[in-house]
Amino acid sequence: MSKNTPLTLSFFLICSFFTVITSAQQFYLIDSTDTEFKENLKQEYINRVKSQKKYFKKNLKPRKYRKEVIALYEDSTEDFVEKIEAGQFVSQPAYDNFLTDVLAQLSKSNPEYPEIKDTKILLSYGTTPNAYAIGDGIVVLYIPLIKKVQNQYELAFILSHEIAHNLLEHSKNSLLTHAELNTSKELKNKIKQLKREKYNRYAKARSIYKDFIYDYTEHSRAKEEQADSLGFVLFRNAYQPHAYEAINSLTFLDEIDKATDSLNDDDLQRYLSTPSSALRKELLKNNELAQYNYNDEISVFWNVDSLKTHKDCSIRAGVLQSQFNIEKDSVSLASAEFITLQQSSAFNDLLGLYQIEEYGYSLYQSFLLLKQYPANPYIREVIYKNLDKIISAKRAYRLNDYVQRPSPSAPPSYNTFLYAINNLRLKELNQLKDFYKN
Amino acid sequence: MKKIIFQFVFFFILTASFAQMQQIGELSSGKVIDFKPIIDDDDSDIFGYLFLYQLDHLSKEEFHLRFVVLDKNLNKISSTDFKENSYQGFWGSSRIEINLAKKMNEQLIIGLNDNVYDNPAVDAMVRYAYLSDYLHPRYYTLDLEDFSLSSQFQFIENKKENVVYDESEKNSLWDFKFDQTIYPAANQSYVIFAPSNYDPPKVFLNHSEQRKRVKRGTRAFSLLNENFEEQWNAAINQDEDNAGEYSLEISDRDVLVMKKENTEDNAAWQDQLTVYDAQTGKELYKFSNLDDSYKMTNNKTNIVGNRLIIYNQIFEIDQKKLKNNKQLGYARIVLDKTTGEEQSRQFLLWSDFEPHLTFKNKYGKVKARGYGRLYAEDFISLQNGETIIVAEGYKNWKKPRVLDFYTIKLDENFKIVDSHKEELKSRKIKRKSQDINFSENGYFNYQYTQKLDQNPDSEAYAFLFRYNDEKIKRGVDADWYLGMIIYSDGEFHKDELKLTHEDYRTYLEQAKIGSMLLIDDYPDSGVNMRLENINY
Numbered sequence: 018m019s020k021n022t023p024l025t026l027s028f029f030l031i032c033s034f035f036t037v038i039t040s041a042q043q044f045y046l047i048d049s050t051d052t053e054f055k056e057n058l059k060q061e062y063i064n065r066v067k068s069q070k071k072y073f074k075k076n077l078k079p080r081k082y083r084k085e086v087i088a089l090y091e092d093s094t095e096d097f098v099e100k101i102e103a104g105q106f107v108s109q110p111a112y113d114n115f116l117t118d119v120l121a122q123l124s125k126s127n128p129e130y131p132e133i134k135d136t137k138i139l140l141s142y143g144t145t146p147n148a149y150a151i152g153d154g155i156v157v158l159y160i161p162l163i164k165k166v167q168n169q170y171e172l173a174f175i176l177s178h179e180i181a182h183n184l185l186e187h188s189k190n191s192l193l194t195h196a197e198l199n200t201s202k203e204l205k206n207k208i209k210q211l212k213r214e215k216y217n218r219y220a221k222a223r224s225i226y227k228d229f230i231y232d233y234t235e236h237s238r239a240k241e242e243q244a245d246s247l248g249f250v251l252f253r254n255a256y257q258p259h260a261y262e263a264i265n266s267l268t269f270l271d272e273i274d275k276a277t278d279s280l281n282d283d284d285l286q287r288y289l290s291t292p293s294s295a296l297r298k299e300l301l302k303n304n305e306l307a308q309y310n311y312n313d314e315i316s317v318f319w320n321v322d323s324l325k326t327h328k329d330c331s332i333r334a335g336v337l338q339s340q341f342n343i344e345k346d347s348v349s350l351a352s353a354e355f356i357t358l359q360q361s362s363a364f365n366d367l368l369g370l371y372q373i374e375e376y377g378y379s380l381y382q383s384f385l386l387l388k389q390y391p392a393n394p395y396i397r398e399v400i401y402k403n404l405d406k407i408i409s410a411k412r413a414y415r416l417n418d419y420v421q422r423p424s425p426s427a428p429p430s431y432n433t434f435l436y437a438i439n440n441l442r443l444k445e446l447n448q449l450k451d452f453y454k455n
Numbered sequence: 456m457k458k459i460i461f462q463f464v465f466f467f468i469l470t471a472s473f474a475q476m477q478q479i480g481e482l483s484s485g486k487v488i489d490f491k492p493i494i495d496d497d498d499s500d501i502f503g504y505l506f507l508y509q510l511d512h513l514s515k516e517e518f519h520l521r522f523v524v525l526d527k528n529l530n531k532i533s534s535t536d537f538k539e540n541s542y543q544g545f546w547g548s549s550r551i552e553i554n555l556a557k558k559m560n561e562q563l564i565i566g567l568n569d570n571v572y573d574n575p576a577v578d579a580m581v582r583y584a585y586l587s588d589y590l591h592p593r594y595y596t597l598d599l600e601d602f603s604l605s606s607q608f609q610f611i612e613n614k615k616e617n618v619v620y621d622e623s624e625k626n627s628l629w630d631f632k633f634d635q636t637i638y639p640a641a642n643q644s645y646v647i648f649a650p651s652n653y654d655p656p657k658v659f660l661n662h663s664e665q666r667k668r669v670k671r672g673t674r675a676f677s678l679l680n681e682n683f684e685e686q687w688n689a690a691i692n693q694d695e696d697n698a699g700e701y702s703l704e705i706s707d708r709d710v711l712v713m714k715k716e717n718t719e720d721n722a723a724w725q726d727q728l729t730v731y732d733a734q735t736g737k738e739l740y741k742f743s744n745l746d747d748s749y750k751m752t753n754n755k756t757n758i759v760g761n762r763l764i765i766y767n768q769i770f771e772i773d774q775k776k777l778k779n780n781k782q783l784g785y786a787r788i789v790l791d792k793t794t795g796e797e798q799s800r801q802f803l804l805w806s807d808f809e810p811h812l813t814f815k816n817k818y819g820k821v822k823a824r825g826y827g828r829l830y831a832e833d834f835i836s837l838q839n840g841e842t843i844i845v846a847e848g849y850k851n852w853k854k855p856r857v858l859d860f861y862t863i864k865l866d867e868n869f870k871i872v873d874s875h876k877e878e879l880k881s882r883k884i885k886r887k888s889q890d891i892n893f894s895e896n897g898y899f900n901y902q903y904t905q906k907l908d909q910n911p912d913s914e915a916y917a918f919l920f921r922y923n924d925e926k927i928k929r930g931v932d933a934d935w936y937l938g939m940i941i942y943s944d945g946e947f948h949k950d951e952l953k954l955t956h957e958d959y960r961t962y963l964e965q966a967k968i969g970s971m972l973l974i975d976d977y978p979d980s981g982v983n984m985r986l987e988n989i990n991y
Contacts, residue, residue: 204475211482219511219519222482299910309503309526312533312602414952414973417985422528440969443990 045111045361046395047140049372054108059101061137065153066094085196093192097151104372106139106157109365115358116140116158119173123180126255133251136180142369144378146273150179152188160369163362165273168351170262173255175270178248185247187240194236245337253341259349267334278385279430288384289437291452294445296437303423303436311425367399376406377420381434397453404450411443485510485521492965492972493524493556493563496643500909501967503527505556505565516540516626518551522597522604524563527967529984533602539567542591542626547574554589554636559643559681563597566637577628586651586669587636591626593618594637608683610635613647615683629657640706642733643681646713648673648701649688667718671698678711678736687736691715697724704756709733710792712756712763722777726753728765730795740795742788749802751786752777757836762798763790766834766842769802780851781818785831787842787869801869811863811874826858827851832894832901837914840867843942845918847899856881857898860920862940862947875940875947879922900938906968907943907991915943917989919963919971921954937963941991950990 070087077083100106116138124133136154143159146166150156156179166172182188198204211222245267253260280288282301289296337343351359363386370379380403387396410416420439423432441449485508493502504525511519518541523534542549555566568589571577577590596605607618613635632655637645653672655665677688691713692698704714715727728742744751744767751767758764767786770777784804790797805814812829815822819829827850835843842865848858858881864873884898893899900920907915918940923933935954940947952973954961959977966972966986975983 199475201475208475208478208482216512216514218482219485305528306526306530309530309532310600311526311530411988411990414987414990415985417987422530422986424528424530439988 043357044364045109045358047107047109047112047365047368049104049107049368051108055101055104055106058106058108058139059098062094062097062101062153062155065155066090069153082196082200085200086192089192089195089199093151100141105143106141107365107369108140111358111361112140112163115169115355116176119169119176122255123173123177123251127251130184130251132184133180136183138176142366142373144370144373144375148175148179150182150188152183152186152192154183156180156183160362160366162273164359164366167265167269168262168349169355170256170259170349171266171269172355174248174252174263174266177252177255178244181244181247181251182240185240185243187244241333242336245333246340249337249341249343258347260343261345261347262349264334264338264343264345267330267337270330276428276430278388279428280381280384280388280434281430282433284384284388285434285437288387289441289449291448294448297445300437300440301433303433305436306423306425306432309425364395367396371399371403371406374406374419376403376410377435377438379403380407380438381431384434394455397455401450401453401455404446404453407438408443408446408450411446488520488550489552491553491556493558494639496558496560498639498641499968501527501965502558503532504529504972505553505563507551507553507567509551510536513538516543520551522565522595524597524599529972529986532599535597535602535604537595537604537607539607540620540626542569542571542628542631544626544628547571547577549577549590554592555594555639557639558599559639561599562681563599564639565595565597566592567594568592569631580628585632585634586648586673587631587634589634589636590628591631592634592636610637610647610683613649613677613679613685613688637679637683638703640678640703640711640733642706642708644686644706644733645679645683646703646711647677647679649675649677667700670700670718671695673701676701676713678733689713689731689736689738691729699727704728704753705758706733707758707792710739710758710763712758714753714756720776722750722770722775725750725777728753728756730763730792732793739793742790742795746772746786746800748772749783749786750774750777754785754831755834757834758792759836759838761792763792763795764788764834764836764842765790766831779828779830782828783817784819785844787865803865803869803871808863808871811871812861812876821848825850827856829861830894830899832899833904833918835904835916838912839914841865841872842869843916843918845901845904847893847901847920849893849899850881851893855884855893855898857884857893857900860900860922860938860940862918862942864942864947873947875949877920877938877940877949879938880924882923902937902963903965905965905971905989907941907989909968915941915991917941917991921963935960937961939989941989943991948991 070090073083073086073090077086120133120136120138124130127133132154136156138156138158141157141159143161145159146162146164147159148157148162156176158176162175163172166175207225211218214221249260249263252263256262285301286296289300367379367383367386370376370382380400383396383400383403387393387400390396407416407420410419416439421427421435422439423435427435488507488509490504490506493505495502506523506525508521508523509518510521513519518539519536520539521534521536524532526532539551541551549569549571551567552570553565554568555564557564569591571590593607593609595607597603608615609618610616611634633650635647635650637647640646651669651672652674653668655669671692674692675688675690678686680686691701699715700718701713701715704712706712709732711731711733713729713731715729717724717726725744727744730739730742731737732739742765744753746769749769750772751769753765754768755766756763757766765788767788768777768779769783769786770781771783774781784802784807786803787799787801788797789799805817805819808814813822814820821828826848829846829848831844831846833845835845837843844861844863844865846861846863848861850856850858859879860877862875863871866872879900882900884893900922902919902921905917905919907913907917920938920940921935922938923935932955937952937954939950939952941950952961954963958979959975962974962976964972964974970986970988973985973987975985977983
């Protein structure tokens with residue numbers, strides 16, 4: 018079987034513990050046991066880091082400042098290597114081909130930016146629909162984002178935006194600013210003086226900190242606007258007939274966190290019951306949050322809105338539209354190949370959440386997908402594995418590390434699910450786990 | 456268990472790479488100086504948690520503080536800032552702490568006081584010569600709808616009075632002598648004791664005598680309604696010869712039970728319960744612990760439905776001093792809650808523990824080498840008339856030690872039907888005085904009992920205790936565990952959780968029904984709080 022052929026679920030062994038699954042549909046499933054990819058990625062990243070450090074050593078002065086920049090840089094790169102080692106980044110031929118095509122299109126259409134062709138887009142497991150640029154020519158794309166966008170053009174614009182951050186050297190500039198602050202004599206003296214204060218130390222420190230936060234936020238906003246503009250230019254050059262998708266993408270980002278599907282009480286009753294033991298009715302009566310009037314938006318220091326680095330995306334869309342006079346001229350539809358990629362991402366997301374130890378959320382997403390594919394053995398296997406981890410965590414009194422508690426910021430359906438899972442007894446969880454065993 | 460004072464950084468740190476800005480951020484942040492579970496209106500569950508932050512030290516006695524309220528799942532509900540004075544005088548400085556966090560309808564009632572326990576001289580003064588159990592008790596209400604914080608108020612002569620600070624006036628310890636404490640009762644009400652007739656001198660030597668005199672000089676108590684207005688009052692300690700120390704024992708919608716303890720070291724008279732109509736204050740009856748066969752002292756009182764269930768320690772009728780080493784066993788007396796009519800009176804002598812436990816003599820010395828006695832720390836009355844006793848073994852001579860942990864189930868006739876003994880490594884106690892009281896000094900392992908199911912008819916409980924698995928040697932820390940004896944479906948079983956780890960320690964705090972709040976304290980990186988359901 019060729020690596021680039023879409024895989025039929027019937028014959029794909031997803032990784033060591035997942036069993037064979039049957040379905041007529043073709044999906045691209047990620048093999049999270051691919052150690053070769055992990056090793057190669059680590060080596061490639063280390064090489065990029067080495068070259069960047071060489072640049073810092075050669076070009077930055079004075080010595081103290083250079084030392085600080087390198088120390089900060091090493092800190093951030095260590096974190097990234099840990100993520101690589103933990104298996105957060107993955108590779109799959111169909112995804113890789115799609116991302117390579119997007120990069121090739123952007124690179125070919127923007128010859129004034131030769132760096133684009135060296136960009137590495139890393140596919141990552143994650144809980145949120147997100148993408149970010151880390152510098153060193155690297156952009157990280159979370160699998161949930163692929164699920165959420167409406168077509169391949171929206172995703173291409175988001176990637177263009179992130180590539181623009183790298184081209185504008187935002188990460189590097191940020192690093193240099195941090196190092197400047199950390200080596201600032203003026204700031205050091207202020208801290209010394211603050212530590213000597215007996216009274217009102219908090220008020221004085223708060224004033225300095227507040228100025229810093231506003232300043233930082235202002236700079237971050239400016240960077241986002243720059244990345245929007247350059248990202249749009251890159252995108253328009255590559256995907257001219259679909260330029261309006263940049264506006265759609267930004268408008269859509271405002272809504273991206275909202276749940277689009279949910280489990281009602283009947284669903285939960287069905288999925289959390291076994292033939293021998295029905296879910297206790299009281300576990301669906303989650304009225305714990307209803308007794309509180311949450312007011313955690315109150316900010317006693319400063320205006321919360323003014324702190325958002327990412328202004329409302331619809332406002333950014335408006336700014337971009339008027340800046341480039343973008344007109345809506347045609348409807349852009351998702352290609353069949355991209356739709357398959359999105360559907361595959363729904364499956365891969367379950368495994369991803371499991372891999373990053375979000376067992377509660379993986380279980381919830383699995384039940385959502387089970388509604389669409391009721392007899393799918395792959396989903397049942399993920400459910401079984403998540404339940405197994407949940408039981409172990411509950412036995413060790415560490416469930417809260419892997420399964421959230423109900424929260425006012427979570428959708429009601431997820432809160433009801435969380436309430437039920439948190440309150441299921443070990444015996445009930447074991448019965449459920451046995452039920453989902455293929 | 457160690458008092459947890461940990462630092463929460465409540466501003467957000469954009470990135471740790473701003474090392475110097477992070478330092479400023481930390482200087483501009485508050486530290487948690489106390490926290491307490493908030494008890495729900497009807498005392499049946501936890502409503503949430505109240506955290507007290509110190510943000511700034513404004514002048515010698517003035518502080519900038521913040522209340523942060525979390526729900527029972529640890530989600531933030533709201534926060535509010537305020538300024539507060541605290542005693543920082545010649546006798547030593549104090550810390551501010553929370554003594555009350557109680558939900559009453561849409562209000563949160565918060566009680567604060569100054570903590571001077573690090574200063575033994577001031578501590579002794581407060582504990583022995585003050586009317587209140589706390590130094591400088593004062594209160595706030597926090598509106599749970601709009602999160603407005605009231606002005607600070609105190610109770611003087613049974614009346615709520617708003618406090619206005621005069622910055623030029625410095626606090627004096629003697630100003631706080633007759634500050635009054637309020638004790639939450641059922642029906643959104645509070646018990647408050649009138650100022651004592653006895654005014655202690657500024658200098659005294661016999662601490663315990665001062666306390667007795669202050670308590671015996673208290674001649675009345677009042678019940679305040681939710682608006683802190685007097686609903687009714689009752690005279691107490693009118694007969695000076697038989698005056699004692701009164702406390703609120705238990706209350707519900709119908710009755711309020713006050714306990715009078717004999718403060719003297721003799722058995723001239725025994726503890727007495729007085730039951731009042733909770734609505735009108737009319738005295739319904741007295742229960743005097745009198746018995747033809749035994750002398751009795753009250754241990755625990757529960758209300759189950761229409762029954763008042765009293766658990767007593769029993770002694771020989773001619774016993775002069777009611778000491779634990781002369782105890783014969785326990786009694787369970789059931790009264791009609793409102794009429795006081797006695798429904799049953801049952802006794803459990805040490806010999807009745809056979810075959811679950813064997814005693815050497817009638818005074819409860821356990822028949823085992825190096826073993827001492829058994830002390831019942833808690834009595835849980837089940838709805839079907841059964842009782843669960845939580846008890847611990849202890850030895851209180853020469854080298855005092857805490858021994859095994861027991862849960863004992865008794866039927867409606869107060870006969871033992873089941874028991875669970877958790878054999879523990881004995882733990883040595885540092886004797887502070889000759890007359891060592893394990894329970895009052897907090898030496899026992901028992902923490903508290905947690906109900907496991909929200910269903911009011913459920914009788915599933917966890918009895919929580921902590922213990923160490925090896926003898927503590929000088930300079931060597933023992934590993935500590937949280938033990939859980941779970942009672943469900945009529946049976947006992949054990950579960951446990953390790954509390955000490957290489958890089959952190961876990962502390963236990965009360966949580967909502969079925970759960971426990973675990974606080975992982977990492978000395979290098981801070982604190983992690985999590986809620987875990989108790990497995991059963």
